[in-house]
Amino acid sequence: MKRVFSKLAFPRYEKPAIRTEIPGPRSRELLKEMDMLQETRTINFFMDTAKSQGTYAVDADGNVILDVFGHIASLPLGYNHPALAEAASKPEWLPFLLQRHALGVQPPVEWPKELRETLMRVAPKGLSEVLTTCGCGSSANENAFKAAFIWKRARERHGSEPTTKELMSCMQNEAPGSPQKSILSFERSFHGRTMGCLSATRSKPIHKVDIPAFPWPVCPFPHLSYPLHEHERENREEEDRCLTRVEDLIRAHPIPVAGIIVEPILAEGGDHAATPYFYQQLRRIATSNGIAFIVDEVQTGCGGTGKFWAHEYWQLDTPPDMVTFAKKMQVSGFFLKSEFRPAQAYRIYNTWMGDPLRMLQLHVIANVIEKENLLTRVSDTGNFVKMELERISRETPFLVANVRGSGTFLAFDMPNAATRDQLLFEMRQKGVQMGGCGEVTIRLRPPLIFKQQDANILIETLELVLKNLKAHSSQKESLPIH
Amino acid sequence: MKRVFSKLAFPRYEKPAIRTEIPGPRSRELLKEMDMLQETRTINFFMDTAKSQGTYAVDADGNVILDVFGHIASLPLGYNHPALAEAASKPEWLPFLLQRHALGVQPPVEWPKELRETLMRVAPKGLSEVLTTCGCGSSANENAFKAAFIWKRARERHGSEPTTKELMSCMQNEAPGSPQKSILSFERSFHGRTMGCLSATRSKPIHKVDIPAFPWPVCPFPHLSYPLHEHERENREEEDRCLTRVEDLIRAHPIPVAGIIVEPILAEGGDHAATPYFYQQLRRIATSNGIAFIVDEVQTGCGGTGKFWAHEYWQLDTPPDMVTFAKKMQVSGFFLKSEFRPAQAYRIYNTWMGDPLRMLQLHVIANVIEKENLLTRVSDTGNFVKMELERISRETPFLVANVRGSGTFLAFDMPNAATRDQLLFEMRQKGVQMGGCGEVTIRLRPPLIFKQQDANILIETLELVLKNLKAHSSQKESLPIH
Numbered sequence: 001m002k003r004v005f006s007k008l009a010f011p012r013y014e015k016p017a018i019r020t021e022i023p024g025p026r027s028r029e030l031l032k033e034m035d036m037l038q039e040t041r042t043i044n045f046f047m048d049t050a051k052s053q054g055t056y057a058v059d060a061d062g063n064v065i066l067d068v069f070g071h072i073a074s075l076p077l078g079y080n081h082p083a084l085a086e087a088a089s090k091p092e093w094l095p096f097l098l099q100r101h102a103l104g105v106q107p108p109v110e111w112p113k114e115l116r117e118t119l120m121r122v123a124p125k126g127l128s129e130v131l132t133t134c135g136c137g138s139s140a141n142e143n144a145f146k147a148a149f150i151w152k153r154a155r156e157r158h159g160s161e162p163t164t165k166e167l168m169s170c171m172q173n174e175a176p177g178s179p180q181k182s183i184l185s186f187e188r189s190f191h192g193r194t195m196g197c198l199s200a201t202r203s204k205p206i207h208k209v210d211i212p213a214f215p216w217p218v219c220p221f222p223h224l225s226y227p228l229h230e231h232e233r234e235n236r237e238e239e240d241r242c243l244t245r246v247e248d249l250i251r252a253h254p255i256p257v258a259g260i261i262v263e264p265i266l267a268e269g270g271d272h273a274a275t276p277y278f279y280q281q282l283r284r285i286a287t288s289n290g291i292a293f294i295v296d297e298v299q300t301g302c303g304g305t306g307k308f309w310a311h312e313y314w315q316l317d318t319p320p321d322m323v324t325f326a327k328k329m330q331v332s333g334f335f336l337k338s339e340f341r342p343a344q345a346y347r348i349y350n351t352w353m354g355d356p357l358r359m360l361q362l363h364v365i366a367n368v369i370e371k372e373n374l375l376t377r378v379s380d381t382g383n384f385v386k387m388e389l390e391r392i393s394r395e396t397p398f399l400v401a402n403v404r405g406s407g408t409f410l411a412f413d414m415p416n417a418a419t420r421d422q423l424l425f426e427m428r429q430k431g432v433q434m435g436g437c438g439e440v441t442i443r444l445r446p447p448l449i450f451k452q453q454d455a456n457i458l459i460e461t462l463e464l465v466l467k468n469l470k471a472h473s474s475q476k477e478s479l480p481i482h
Numbered sequence: 483m484k485r486v487f488s489k490l491a492f493p494r495y496e497k498p499a500i501r502t503e504i505p506g507p508r509s510r511e512l513l514k515e516m517d518m519l520q521e522t523r524t525i526n527f528f529m530d531t532a533k534s535q536g537t538y539a540v541d542a543d544g545n546v547i548l549d550v551f552g553h554i555a556s557l558p559l560g561y562n563h564p565a566l567a568e569a570a571s572k573p574e575w576l577p578f579l580l581q582r583h584a585l586g587v588q589p590p591v592e593w594p595k596e597l598r599e600t601l602m603r604v605a606p607k608g609l610s611e612v613l614t615t616c617g618c619g620s621s622a623n624e625n626a627f628k629a630a631f632i633w634k635r636a637r638e639r640h641g642s643e644p645t646t647k648e649l650m651s652c653m654q655n656e657a658p659g660s661p662q663k664s665i666l667s668f669e670r671s672f673h674g675r676t677m678g679c680l681s682a683t684r685s686k687p688i689h690k691v692d693i694p695a696f697p698w699p700v701c702p703f704p705h706l707s708y709p710l711h712e713h714e715r716e717n718r719e720e721e722d723r724c725l726t727r728v729e730d731l732i733r734a735h736p737i738p739v740a741g742i743i744v745e746p747i748l749a750e751g752g753d754h755a756a757t758p759y760f761y762q763q764l765r766r767i768a769t770s771n772g773i774a775f776i777v778d779e780v781q782t783g784c785g786g787t788g789k790f791w792a793h794e795y796w797q798l799d800t801p802p803d804m805v806t807f808a809k810k811m812q813v814s815g816f817f818l819k820s821e822f823r824p825a826q827a828y829r830i831y832n833t834w835m836g837d838p839l840r841m842l843q844l845h846v847i848a849n850v851i852e853k854e855n856l857l858t859r860v861s862d863t864g865n866f867v868k869m870e871l872e873r874i875s876r877e878t879p880f881l882v883a884n885v886r887g888s889g890t891f892l893a894f895d896m897p898n899a900a901t902r903d904q905l906l907f908e909m910r911q912k913g914v915q916m917g918g919c920g921e922v923t924i925r926l927r928p929p930l931i932f933k934q935q936d937a938n939i940l941i942e943t944l945e946l947v948l949k950n951l952k953a954h955s956s957q958k959e960s961l962p963i964h
Contacts, residue, residue: 026591034594037602037611041827042586049577049590060591071584072833084580095531100812100840102553104524106915108531109508109542112516120519129519135617136832138624142676146693153692167687171669173695177687181694187653193832194624195696205649205659206828209743211628212636212663213655214677214694327833330582340684345523346688350618351554351809351875352673357839358582433588 010080013056015457016431017064024061028259044428052079055447055454057433065428066457069435073299073409073445074327076365081449087364091482096357103132103353103389111356118363119333122302123205124309126319127335132354137298137326138192143348144322144334145196148259148292149181150342155290157341159343182214182255184246184291186221188269188438191261191296200261203269203438217253219245221266227390241280246282250289254296260285264310267299270438271404271411276314284317292340295320302328303369303448306379306407313406328448330358330365374448375407381455385444388459392466399466410444411437419469426465432458492562495538497939498913499546506543526910534561537929537936539915547910548939551917555749555781555891555927557807558847563931569846576860578839585614585835593838601815604784606791608801609817614836619780619808620674623743625830626804626816627678630741630774631663632824637772641825654780664696666728666738666773668703670751670920673743673778682743685751685920699735701728703748704756708884709872721760728764734772742776747794749781752920753886753893758796765798774822777802784810785851786932788861788889795888810930812840812847856930857889863937864889867926870941874948879946892926894921901951906945914940 023031023045030046045065051058055078057067067075077084086092092110101107119130133139153162159303162170162177170177185191185200192201199214201207222239225231250257260282266272300310302325307313311320321340326332331354342348369375386403389412393400402413414420420440427434437443446454505513505527512528527547533540537560539549549557559566569575573594583589601612615621635644644652644659652659667673667682674683681696683689704721707713732739741763748754768775782792784807791796793802803822808814813836824830851857868885871894875882884895896902902922909916919925928936 018574030591030594034589034597037594037597038613039586039823039827039830042831043589044587046591046593047583047588049581049583050573052577057588059588069587071582071588074584075581075832080577080580085576088576088579090534093579094532094567094570095562097570097839098562098843099531099557100553101529101531102556104521105526106529106539106553107516107525107549109512109528111528112512112519115516115519131520134621135837136615136621136834138832139616139618139621139676142620145677146675149694150692163688166691167950170687170692170695171684172689172700173681173690173697178695179692179897193628194621194676194678195627195681199655199677202653205644205652206826207633208655209644209648209659210632210652210661210697212631213652213660214696216656218519218654230618341521344688348521348675350554350620352618354619355837355840358577358837361580 002235010053010082011051012053013064014453016066018429018431019063020061020384022063022065022428024059024063028062030060033122035336039444044433049079054078055450064431066432066454068444068446068450068458069433070445070447072327072435074306075447076302076328077368078447078449081368082286083368084361085366087360093357093360096360101356102351103356104349108356113354114359114363117360118366122308122366123335124311124319124323127323127337129217129336129341130333130339131336131348132331132333132359134332134350134352135355136192136332137324138194138197140332140334141191141197141200141296142194142297144261144294144324145183145259146348147322147340147342148183148294149179150347151292151340152181152258153179154156154343161344164456180255181258182216182253183259184217184219184249184257185261186219186265186266188221188272189261189263190266190268200367215255217255217257219249221272223277224272224274226404228275236277239274243278243281243285246285250285250291257289257291261294261296263296264300264305264313265405265409268437269442270441271443273404279311279314280316283318283320283398286321287318293320293442294322294324296324298324298326301325303375303378304328304407304409304445305405306375308375310406310409314345330361331355369448370410377451378407378448381452382410384452385455386410392463396466407447408444408450411441413440414442416432416440423465423469426469426475427461430461430465432461492535493533493565494535495546496935498548500913501545502543504541504545504547504910506541506545508542512542526915531561536560537932546913547881548914548936548938550926550928550932551915552927552929554809554917555786555839555945558784558810558849559927560929560931563849564845566846569842575839575842578842582834583838584833585627585719585838586831590838596838596845600841600848604790604848605817606793606801609805609819611818611820611823612815613818613830614813614815614841614874616814616832616834617837618674618904619806620676620679622780622806622814622816623673623679623682624676625730626743626776627665627741627823628805628830629804629818629822630665630776631661633774633822634663634740635661636773636825643826659694662737663740664698664735665741665742665743666699666701666739668691668701668748670703670748670754671743672748697737699731699737699739701731703754706754706756708886710757718759721756721763723766725760725763726824728767732767732773739771739773741776743776743778746782746787746795747780747887747891749925750919752923753925755886761793761796762798765800765802768803769800776804776806778806780806780808781941782891783796783807785857785860786810786889786891786927787887788864789855790857792888792891812843813837835930851930854892859933860889860930863932863934866934867937867940868892874945878948881951890926890928890932893923895922896924898922905947905951908951909943912943912947914943
């Protein structure tokens with residue numbers, strides 16, 4: 001086994017190698033097979049994961065594809081990283097592989113140390129506690145919302161326990177026990193798909209329609225003009241307009257606001273960010289109104305922007321109250337200030353409360369990020385890609401516009417959805433997998449190990465495909481999709 | 483590695499062995515350490531998982547504890563089962579150990595086969611599709627609710643796509659796009675802790691208070707009298723009373739009902755079940771009102787009741803529309819009829835959509851259940867334990883009452899919460915870990931491999947502890963806990 005696990009000769013790839021269209025015959029066969037059991041229209045291709053390596057995905061038909069999407073931003077070290085393979089060979093991993101612990105009842109003896117050496121080691125400055133939740137960003141945000149509501153009500157009761165009336169009425173889903181409280185979020189934001197999260201998500205109708213939602217307030221998010229340094233004055237005015245609207249909503253919305261949630265970059269909604277000023281002011285507004293300030297770093301966290309947490313760019317005087325995470329982190333959950341820990345036990349709780357095995361994986365990931373100085377690599381490679389995209393944008397402004405982002409967490413807009421989708425398709429046929437977001441946006445989400453040579457291939461392929469790409473006429477779809 | 487993984491000589495235990503109080507000094511040290519970072523009052527002890535084996539948990543202080551709670555019913559094959567250890571040594575597991583796939587974008591080639599050979603192999607009769615969700619029962623139920631709402635609205639639109647008005651209004655969380663629709667659930671039921679699930683959960687105030695909830699209808703669940711065969715007439719009357727209330731609520735509740743969710747045994751709420759008649763009638767009411775009938779088998783599923791799915795006991799003419807699962811299944815999700823698959827893609831979707839590694843684990847679990855005939859063992863051992871509990875109840879009716887359940891999914895009531903908690907504590911000191919639920923109930927949730935010798939030790943220890951246990955006077959707590 002040692003042989004197989006730690007000395008397994010994973011293939012190495014230097015560039016894409018395309019044998020068939022993508023999805024190819026074998027992927028299409030698998031799609032047909034799988035479609036008997038569930039929806040498959042969202043699938044690009046099936047992976048031969050054992051053959052994949054580094055930044056290269058190998059698909060079911062043997063195509064070697066440079067992966068600049070990374071499983072929707074959730075692949076930190078690429079495929080089959082040797083450090084992970086070596087760690088997985090250690091007998092220490094076995095107990096976490098063979099059973100899932102109920103971490104709130106009988107956690108493993110290793111758990112406090114893992115929390116400290118893994119999550120707390122990368123904890124955002126000023127947040128002294130952490131909770132892991134069950135395996136997705138939605139569960140992270142749902143629990144952060146709950147922590148905000150519990151904190152807000154405890155403050156309103158001046159720390160007293162819930163009253164009998166509250167305990168009784170909540171069993172009927174009625175006030176005062178089920179309070180009229182809200183989470184304020186922003187237009188175009190995405191915070192997950194469970195019903196609490198979905199009430200804060202404002203990305204696209206297809207995510208929301210037909211699902212009941214809480215009547216929570218939504219605020220415009222700044223529409224900045226690019227490049228930023230040429231539009232400082234109007235961008236500041238736009239940000240102030242949105243901040244005023246936040247304050248108006250807090251004052252006037254019929255459902256009192258308990259928390260504000262915001263992404264550093266509105267990723268599903270089209271990779272929109274505001275300047276640090278905007279977030280600094282949001283933090284100030286939250287503090288002065290006694291509202292929890294929650295930063296959703298599910299997609300931005302774990303290094304893709306060149307900082308471990310994207311909100312480090314804001315240089316806040318007062319840290320966020322909670323920071324949620326998932327995706328590249330492999331585990332999901334949230335960091336919090338200790339005042340957001342509920343006074344009573346069993347309030348933010350569930351059976352598994354995470355997955356220790358995925359925590360061991362994160363431990364290795366954090367080691368590699370540190371040892372290989374991956375944040376610097378992300379910044380350097382990202383700067384190169386961004387400059388190249390800006391050059392391409394200057395050369396073909398009718399196809400590539402609004403280049404934006406930090407690190408390798410980059411995006412640009414295309415003239416319409418059909419052209420964007422066409423670019424994604426053609427790039428994939430040339431062996432480069434990118435992602436779409438918003439209505440007309442291309443997003444790049446490579447693993448942190450994405451290197452100069454990968455960046456060169458990305459840019460060369462992009463230029464080649466753009467040359468042959470005619471801007472499609474806009475095809476309005478009745479249901480805008482993800 | 484092969485040596486370590488598949489020939490690792492796990493210790494074997496024949497009976498509990500107690501060295502310290504539980505939690506012992508080492509567990510208490512770890513509690514202190516962990517309490518710096520998060521809530522720890524829910525934790526019973528820390529596990530030395532590598533030393534644990536079969537039905538025996540070894541704790542941080544070297545105590546050997548018979549585990550009749552199984553990580554809140556989520557441990558199907560006990561600790562470090564040799565079949566799992568052997569499977570984990572195979573190189574096939576490695577790609578699933580080193581990265582998490584975005585199953586809706588780039589699933590592994592093995593995925594359709596795993597869906598078919600693992601989940602569909604144990605699929606409830608009549609349900610031809612399955613969706614995996616992200617790692618907990620809450621995400622399973624949230625997505626089943628969404629499928630019910632989407633299905634209901636599609637029916638109301640006679641299959642047409644959502645209107646422009648719906649697509650626009652849902653972005654404001656307003657009707658008609660965010661519709662006034664509800665899920666009907668039952669008093670004392672537990673369906674999870676995210677905000678949609680929590681609106682259906684009616685177990686205890688501590689789970690719900692201070693969290694906003696949808697104004698959904700709640701219906702009384704039958705309070706049956708035990709033993710069932712002595713109270714057939716009044717139990718039928720009680721069930722009819724609740725069924726009438728369900729029909730009244732469907733007719734009159736201001737928020738139209740899109741789905742009914744029910745557990746075969748209301749487990750967190752105190753292990754209450756109704757007779758097959760009740761569930762047959764519920765199914766009939768759902769069908770005749772065009773309402774989705776969702777069975778929550780998160781806790782009851784995967785064999786603990788002696789059937790793979792507890793709802794098999796009901797012998798329904800028409801299967802449930804959806805059946806949700808998690809816990810012992812290691813993966814979470816729901817089975818569904820094909821008519822509940824949304825017509826559009828990206829509606830029930832997220833980044834990971836499950837964890838293929840935990841699916842491989844389930845594959846082995848399903849093999850072992852079949853090969854070792856574990857459902858029969860669960861029935862046989864369960865029958866023995868139940869008869870013994872009934873004997874004890876006859877001998878000490880003031881301490882043990884209302885013995886109930888199927889297979890090893892058994893429960894009994896104690897006179898009050900303090901006595902119940904005292905019994906849990908004293909049993910743990912003697913090396914037997916059980917669980918509590920409801921207000922005054924003891925629940926047994928052993929692994930499926932629980933054997934006659936384990937059952938003997940459970941009963942002997944219980945009789946010993948009961949003998950010394952004085953019924954505590956009821957201590958009303960301001961906040962009833964889990």
